[in-house]
Amino acid sequence: MIEAMAQPYPSSDLIEQFRDDCDSRGLSPESSRRYISSLRIYALYLADKNEDILIVDKNVIKGFLDYLRKEREIGQKTVENYFCALSSFYDFLEYEDYVDKNPINSVRKRYIRRYKDNDDGQVRKLISVEEMARLIRSVLDVRDKAVITLLAKTGIRRRELINLDVDDVNLVDQSIRLKPTPKRTNRTVFFDDETALVLHRWLRTRASRNTKGSEALSSTTKVEGSIVMEFTWP
Numbered sequence: 001m002i003e004a005m006a007q008p009y010p011s012s013d014l015i016e017q018f019r020d021d022c023d024s025r026g027l028s029p030e031s032s033r034r035y036i037s038s039l040r041i042y043a044l045y046l047a048d049k050n051e052d053i054l055i056v057d058k059n060v061i062k063g064f065l066d067y068l069r070k071e072r073e074i075g076q077k078t079v080e081n082y083f084c085a086l087s088s089f090y091d092f093l094e095y096e097d098y099v100d101k102n103p104i105n106s107v108r109k110r111y112i113r114r115y116k117d118n119d120d121g122q123v124r125k126l127i128s129v130e131e132m133a134r135l136i137r138s139v140l141d142v143r144d145k146a147v148i149t150l151l152a153k154t155g156i157r158r159r160e161l162i163n164l165d166v167d168d169v170n171l172v173d174q175s176i177r178l179k180p181t182p183k184r185t186n187r188t189v190f191f192d193d194e195t196a197l198v199l200h201r202w203l204r205t206r207a208s209r210n211t212k213g214s215e216a217l218s219s220t221t222k223v224e225g226s227i228v229m230e231f232t233w234p
Contacts, residue, residue, distance in 0.1 A: 036083035
Protein backbone atom coordinates (compact mmCIF):
# COMPACT_ATOMS: atom_id res chain seq x y z
CA MET A 1 0.00 0.00 0.00
CA ILE A 2 1.20 3.51 -0.78
CA GLU A 3 1.67 5.83 2.15
CA ALA A 4 0.73 9.47 1.62
CA MET A 5 3.66 11.75 2.27
CA ALA A 6 1.65 14.94 2.76
CA GLN A 7 -1.64 16.01 4.28
CA PRO A 8 -4.60 14.59 2.29
CA TYR A 9 -6.10 16.80 -0.35
CA PRO A 10 -9.55 16.51 -1.95
CA SER A 11 -9.36 14.62 -5.24
CA SER A 12 -10.68 17.62 -7.15
CA ASP A 13 -7.84 19.82 -5.87
CA LEU A 14 -5.21 17.28 -6.86
CA ILE A 15 -6.73 16.87 -10.29
CA GLU A 16 -6.73 20.63 -10.83
CA GLN A 17 -3.08 20.77 -9.79
CA PHE A 18 -2.40 18.04 -12.32
CA ARG A 19 -4.23 20.05 -15.00
CA ASP A 20 -1.88 22.97 -14.35
CA ASP A 21 1.06 20.59 -14.56
CA CYS A 22 -0.16 19.33 -17.95
CA ASP A 23 -0.26 22.92 -19.18
CA SER A 24 3.25 23.54 -17.86
CA ARG A 25 4.54 20.44 -19.66
CA GLY A 26 3.04 21.64 -22.94
CA LEU A 27 0.38 18.97 -23.41
CA SER A 28 -2.20 19.83 -26.02
CA PRO A 29 -5.62 21.02 -24.74
CA GLU A 30 -7.21 17.85 -26.13
CA SER A 31 -4.74 15.56 -24.33
CA SER A 32 -5.24 17.48 -21.10
CA ARG A 33 -9.02 17.27 -21.48
CA ARG A 34 -8.91 13.48 -21.97
CA TYR A 35 -6.65 13.02 -18.96
CA ILE A 36 -8.88 15.10 -16.68
CA SER A 37 -12.03 13.33 -17.87
CA SER A 38 -10.50 9.93 -17.09
CA LEU A 39 -9.30 11.08 -13.68
CA ARG A 40 -12.72 12.41 -12.70
CA ILE A 41 -14.29 9.04 -13.44
CA TYR A 42 -11.52 7.38 -11.44
CA ALA A 43 -12.10 9.79 -8.52
CA LEU A 44 -15.84 9.02 -8.54
CA TYR A 45 -15.06 5.30 -8.47
CA LEU A 46 -12.77 5.76 -5.46
CA ALA A 47 -15.32 7.91 -3.65
CA ASP A 48 -17.96 5.23 -4.17
CA LYS A 49 -15.57 2.65 -2.67
CA ASN A 50 -14.59 5.04 0.16
CA GLU A 51 -10.95 4.96 -0.98
CA ASP A 52 -8.41 7.79 -0.64
CA ILE A 53 -6.83 8.77 -3.97
CA LEU A 54 -3.47 9.13 -2.19
CA ILE A 55 -3.62 5.74 -0.48
CA VAL A 56 -4.37 3.02 -2.99
CA ASP A 57 -2.84 -0.39 -3.52
CA LYS A 58 -2.77 -2.79 -6.46
CA ASN A 59 -6.10 -4.33 -5.43
CA VAL A 60 -7.86 -0.97 -5.66
CA ILE A 61 -6.30 -0.31 -9.07
CA LYS A 62 -7.20 -3.80 -10.28
CA GLY A 63 -10.76 -3.18 -9.05
CA PHE A 64 -10.95 -0.03 -11.17
CA LEU A 65 -9.69 -1.99 -14.17
CA ASP A 66 -12.43 -4.60 -13.66
CA TYR A 67 -14.97 -1.78 -13.32
CA LEU A 68 -13.94 -0.29 -16.65
CA ARG A 69 -14.07 -3.62 -18.47
CA LYS A 70 -17.10 -5.27 -16.86
CA GLU A 71 -19.38 -2.43 -15.81
CA ARG A 72 -18.57 0.33 -18.27
CA GLU A 73 -17.76 -2.28 -20.97
CA ILE A 74 -15.15 -0.16 -22.70
CA GLY A 75 -12.70 -1.44 -25.30
CA GLN A 76 -9.03 -2.25 -24.87
CA LYS A 77 -7.77 0.96 -26.45
CA THR A 78 -9.90 3.08 -24.12
CA VAL A 79 -8.68 1.10 -21.11
CA GLU A 80 -5.12 1.85 -22.20
CA ASN A 81 -5.98 5.55 -22.44
CA TYR A 82 -7.42 5.54 -18.91
CA PHE A 83 -4.31 3.94 -17.46
CA CYS A 84 -2.05 6.27 -19.41
CA ALA A 85 -3.85 9.16 -17.69
CA LEU A 86 -3.64 7.45 -14.28
CA SER A 87 0.05 6.72 -14.65
CA SER A 88 0.80 10.30 -15.65
CA PHE A 89 -1.28 11.55 -12.71
CA TYR A 90 0.55 9.42 -10.15
CA ASP A 91 3.89 10.34 -11.70
CA PHE A 92 2.92 13.93 -10.91
CA LEU A 93 1.89 13.03 -7.36
CA GLU A 94 5.17 11.19 -6.86
CA TYR A 95 7.14 14.14 -8.24
CA GLU A 96 5.32 16.52 -5.88
CA ASP A 97 5.90 14.15 -2.90
CA TYR A 98 2.23 13.41 -2.34
CA VAL A 99 2.96 9.69 -2.67
CA ASP A 100 6.18 7.72 -2.51
CA LYS A 101 5.54 5.51 -5.53
CA ASN A 102 3.38 5.34 -8.64
CA PRO A 103 0.94 2.44 -7.98
CA ILE A 104 -0.23 2.16 -11.57
CA ASN A 105 2.84 0.73 -13.25
CA SER A 106 2.79 -2.79 -11.80
CA VAL A 107 -0.92 -3.30 -12.59
CA ARG A 108 -0.50 -1.75 -16.01
CA LYS A 109 2.44 -4.02 -16.83
CA ARG A 110 0.67 -7.21 -15.75
CA TYR A 111 -2.92 -6.67 -16.90
CA ILE A 112 -2.85 -4.12 -19.71
CA ARG A 113 -0.76 -5.27 -22.60
CA ARG A 114 -1.04 -3.75 -26.06
CA TYR A 115 -2.84 -6.14 -28.33
CA LYS A 116 -2.05 -6.42 -32.03
CA ASP A 117 -5.72 -6.84 -32.82
CA ASN A 118 -7.95 -3.87 -33.51
CA ASP A 119 -11.29 -3.48 -31.75
CA ASP A 120 -13.06 -4.95 -34.77
CA GLY A 121 -10.98 -8.13 -34.57
CA GLN A 122 -8.85 -7.40 -37.62
CA VAL A 123 -5.15 -8.08 -37.21
CA ARG A 124 -2.68 -5.35 -38.08
CA LYS A 125 0.07 -6.45 -40.41
CA LEU A 126 3.29 -4.69 -41.25
CA ILE A 127 4.05 -4.76 -44.95
CA SER A 128 7.52 -5.34 -46.36
CA VAL A 129 9.67 -2.79 -48.16
CA GLU A 130 9.00 -4.63 -51.42
CA GLU A 131 5.23 -4.49 -50.84
CA MET A 132 5.39 -0.77 -50.09
CA ALA A 133 7.43 -0.19 -53.25
CA ARG A 134 4.81 -2.06 -55.31
CA LEU A 135 2.06 0.01 -53.70
CA ILE A 136 3.80 3.29 -54.58
CA ARG A 137 4.42 2.14 -58.16
CA SER A 138 0.78 1.12 -58.55
CA VAL A 139 -0.57 4.60 -57.70
CA LEU A 140 -1.20 6.68 -60.81
CA ASP A 141 -2.34 10.03 -59.43
CA VAL A 142 0.69 12.20 -58.70
CA ARG A 143 -0.71 13.63 -55.46
CA ASP A 144 -1.71 10.24 -54.13
CA LYS A 145 1.77 8.98 -54.91
CA ALA A 146 3.23 11.94 -53.01
CA VAL A 147 1.01 11.19 -49.99
CA ILE A 148 2.02 7.54 -49.74
CA THR A 149 5.69 8.20 -50.47
CA LEU A 150 5.96 10.87 -47.78
CA LEU A 151 4.30 8.69 -45.15
CA ALA A 152 6.38 5.65 -46.08
CA LYS A 153 9.74 7.35 -46.49
CA THR A 154 9.78 9.97 -43.72
CA GLY A 155 7.77 8.37 -40.92
CA ILE A 156 5.81 11.56 -40.26
CA ARG A 157 2.33 11.29 -38.76
CA ARG A 158 -0.80 11.75 -40.81
CA ARG A 159 -1.77 15.00 -39.06
CA GLU A 160 1.75 16.37 -39.54
CA LEU A 161 1.50 15.63 -43.24
CA ILE A 162 -1.94 17.24 -43.50
CA ASN A 163 -0.64 20.45 -41.90
CA LEU A 164 2.30 20.87 -44.29
CA ASP A 165 2.50 24.00 -46.43
CA VAL A 166 4.44 24.31 -49.66
CA ASP A 167 7.01 26.53 -47.93
CA ASP A 168 7.72 23.76 -45.42
CA VAL A 169 9.32 21.64 -48.16
CA ASN A 170 12.92 22.31 -49.21
CA LEU A 171 13.74 20.38 -52.36
CA VAL A 172 17.34 21.61 -52.38
CA ASP A 173 18.18 20.27 -48.91
CA GLN A 174 15.61 17.47 -49.32
CA SER A 175 14.08 18.32 -45.95
CA ILE A 176 10.70 19.14 -44.44
CA ARG A 177 10.07 21.52 -41.54
CA LEU A 178 7.11 20.21 -39.53
CA LYS A 179 4.67 22.36 -37.59
CA PRO A 180 5.38 22.37 -33.82
CA THR A 181 3.49 19.82 -31.68
CA PRO A 182 3.89 18.78 -28.01
CA LYS A 183 5.07 15.28 -28.96
CA ARG A 184 7.53 16.30 -31.67
CA THR A 185 11.01 17.36 -30.55
CA ASN A 186 12.79 17.03 -33.90
CA ARG A 187 10.81 19.09 -36.40
CA THR A 188 13.16 18.66 -39.37
CA VAL A 189 12.92 15.42 -41.34
CA PHE A 190 14.80 14.48 -44.47
CA PHE A 191 13.78 12.52 -47.56
CA ASP A 192 15.61 10.62 -50.27
CA ASP A 193 15.97 11.18 -54.02
CA GLU A 194 12.88 9.14 -54.90
CA THR A 195 10.72 11.24 -52.58
CA ALA A 196 12.26 14.44 -53.95
CA LEU A 197 11.35 13.38 -57.49
CA VAL A 198 7.75 12.55 -56.53
CA LEU A 199 7.36 15.86 -54.66
CA HIS A 200 8.83 17.80 -57.58
CA ARG A 201 6.29 16.23 -59.94
CA TRP A 202 3.43 16.98 -57.55
CA LEU A 203 4.46 20.61 -57.07
CA ARG A 204 4.56 21.13 -60.85
CA THR A 205 1.05 19.68 -61.17
CA ARG A 206 -0.35 21.30 -58.04
CA ALA A 207 -0.57 24.82 -59.50
CA SER A 208 -3.23 23.79 -62.02
CA ARG A 209 -5.26 21.94 -59.38
CA ASN A 210 -5.04 24.51 -56.60
CA THR A 211 -8.11 26.49 -57.58
CA LYS A 212 -8.49 28.16 -54.16
CA GLY A 213 -4.93 29.47 -53.93
CA SER A 214 -4.19 27.59 -50.71
CA GLU A 215 -0.67 27.41 -49.28
CA ALA A 216 -1.26 23.85 -48.08
CA LEU A 217 0.97 21.31 -49.77
CA SER A 218 -2.03 19.03 -50.26
CA SER A 219 -4.49 21.65 -51.49
CA THR A 220 -6.52 20.56 -54.49
CA THR A 221 -9.99 19.43 -55.45
CA LYS A 222 -10.95 16.10 -53.90
CA VAL A 223 -11.25 13.21 -56.30
CA GLU A 224 -14.02 10.74 -55.51
CA GLY A 225 -12.58 7.34 -54.69
CA SER A 226 -9.04 8.70 -54.43
CA ILE A 227 -6.74 7.20 -51.82
CA VAL A 228 -6.27 10.76 -50.59
CA MET A 229 -9.72 10.50 -49.05
CA GLU A 230 -8.35 7.78 -46.80
CA PHE A 231 -5.89 10.26 -45.31
CA THR A 232 -8.51 13.05 -45.04
CA TRP A 233 -6.43 15.59 -46.87
CA PRO A 234 -8.18 18.88 -47.65
